[in-house]
Amino acid sequence: MHELTYSTSDEFSLDSLLFHVVGVGKVSSSFARNLARKCPLVRFGYVVSRDIDKSRSLAHELGAEPKSYNDEFVLEGVVLFGYSDSVLVDAPKIVGEKIGSDVIAVHFSGFHPSTIFPKSWNPVSIHPNCAVASYDFDFTRKVFGIEGSEKGLKIAKLLLEKLDAQYFEIRTDAKKIYHLAAVLTSNFPVAFLYLARKLYRELGIDETLIRHILHSLLGSVASNVFEKELQEALTGPVKRGDWEVVEEEGKIFCEHFPEYATIYDTTVLVLKSLLDESRKDLER
Ligand SMILES: NC(=O)c1ccc[n+]([C@@H]2O[C@H](COP(=O)([O-])OP(=O)(O)OC[C@H]3O[C@@H](n4cnc5c(N)ncnc54)[C@H](OP(=O)(O)O)[C@@H]3O)[C@@H](O)[C@H]2O)c1
CATH class of the missing domain: 3.40.50.720 (NAD(P)-binding Rossmann-like Domain)
Incomplete structure (x- = not known):
């Protein structure tokens, strides 16, 4: 420990x-x-x-x-x-x-x-x-x-x-495994911010406001992660089980980012796994 x-x-x-x-x-x-x-x-x-x-x-x-x-x-x-x-x-x-x-x-x-x-x-x-x-x-x-x-x-x-x-x-x-965990936490989310920024730009939102939006979203996630268990820090359609939203947004994701199409479904899978695992932990 x-x-x-x-x-x-x-x-x-x-x-x-x-x-x-x-x-x-x-x-x-x-x-x-x-x-x-x-x-x-x-x-x-x-x-x-x-x-x-x-x-x-x-x-x-x-x-x-x-x-x-x-x-x-x-x-x-x-x-x-x-x-x-x-x-x-x-x-x-x-x-x-x-x-x-x-x-x-x-x-x-x-x-x-x-x-x-x-x-x-x-x-x-x-x-x-x-x-x-x-x-x-x-x-x-x-x-x-x-x-x-x-x-x-x-x-x-x-x-x-x-x-x-x-x-x-x-x-x-164990340094390499340890470092991978750090990369997943601090570098990989930036990949999603990059894609999100493309969508905000497409909507004509100006750069300063985009920064504020990204910071507001990510900052609140970071605070929740510190204060709560991971599954409780998660919000959004997968957490709420709004599967129609998940499906429709998946189509929009594929239209906008066909070259990365698989990461949408994979990410949903990872989030479901987090929720399933914590549910099972609770039942034990
Ligand atoms: N940045 C982060 O967020 C972060 C977080 C955790 C750990 N780290 C670790 O901290 C270490 C440094 O990262 P950093 O972000 O501070 O890097 P950095 O700002 O890019 O600085 C690296 C320095 O290495 C020297 N360097 C590069 N190529 C060289 C060469 N061929 N020969 C001699 N010196 C060379 C340069 O110093 P001169 O120009 O003075 O010669 C350069 O300024 C890395 O091991 C990194 O993994 C970084």
């Missing part, structure tokens, strides 16, 4: 560690900015980017030194890797020779385990369960899935407590 955790032993002091950012991405920049704000005594060493202007701008804010990969430097302390998933696996090749003898290497991937980094880097993965679409996203109270080496995990827990975030530990060998 995984539990959300807020506090652990304060064995390390963050103020005694040096932090580096390698790869100025949305998550690494946001994480470093959150850290700088919540722990003003934390010291940053280097900000490393392929683009020296990006390094300079973040380094200036953090009181760090900007670096590009051609510069001479050694990373000792906590290294926050902001690389995208496809690049993370090449981290030892890209920056391996600049990694010192006493590091804790943090990455933010939900898909890759910490073990894609060498053991000697004391790796840990800290995966934020949120859609980080800016370079200064607020991680307060957000839920992170973490796994990694003993030393890495200690630092990860301490960091997340300082950021007022929540975390739970996941099995290293």
